[in-house]
Amino acid sequence: MTRTALLLAGIALMSGCGSDPIATQTDARLEPSTTALAGKRQVSSVADDLATLRHVTAPFRDFDVATAAGWSAKITDCMASHEGGMGFHYGNPALIDGVARVNEPELLLYEPDHNGRLRLVAVEYIIPYTALSRESTPPQLFGREFKQNDVFQLWGLHAWVWKENASGIFADWNPAVSCAQATHQSTMSH
Numbered sequence: 001m002t003r004t005a006l007l008l009a010g011i012a013l014m015s016g017c018g019s020d021p022i023a024t025q026t027d028a029r030l031e032p033s034t035t036a037l038a039g040k041r042q043v044s045s046v047a048d049d050l051a052t053l054r055h056v057t058a059p060f061r062d063f064d065v066a067t068a069a070g071w072s073a074k075i076t077d078c079m080a081s082h083e084g085g086m087g088f089h090y091g092n093p094a095l096i097d098g099v100a101r102v103n104e105p106e107l108l109l110y111e112p113d114h115n116g117r118l119r120l121v122a123v124e125y126i127i128p129y130t131a132l133s134r135e136s137t138p139p140q141l142f143g144r145e146f147k148q149n150d151v152f153q154l155w156g157l158h159a160w161v162w163k164e165n166a167s168g169i170f171a172d173w174n175p176a177v178s179c180a181q182a183t184h185q186s187t188m189s190h
Helices: 003-015 032-061 063-068
Strands: 073-081 084-091 107-112 118-128 147-149 154-159 185-187
Touching: 032 063, 032 118, 063 118, 073 107, 084 118
Parallel strands: 073 185
Antiparallel strands: 073 084, 084 107, 107 118, 118 154, 147 154
């Protein structure tokens, strides 16, 4: 089956689902057989949500399309650490409203290539501490808790949906991402 056919099948499957786009935690108080079924639904929901994310961000592989659609605020230089890279963060200020939605990531992450072009590699969902204090229960998306980022004063969750990450799809850093082609880069821990 071609990649396009798989994507269309995934979209058709998702359109038949009436589920909330944000994955929820399995309730541990359920009966064991119900918990196993709920766990399978959660895995399915996460897969559906990741397919939705890929679908809505596919046009933004073209950086000009992303900037025209609102992801035009350069948030960081190309970020790298001893754990790997993240690339440049471009934000859509209209979406930084304290609510995380699967289909509206606040930030798009781009890796510079050898031709000077920017390649979409991931997204990051953010909720500023001004919207949800640092002492609050961590927000969740895809069944994952957001991490605290005191440097930027926010909660954040990465999703590496456009470049495979050996550290995991929701890891902060990707060892396969490089800032070597960037003219501006920041080295830091996140």
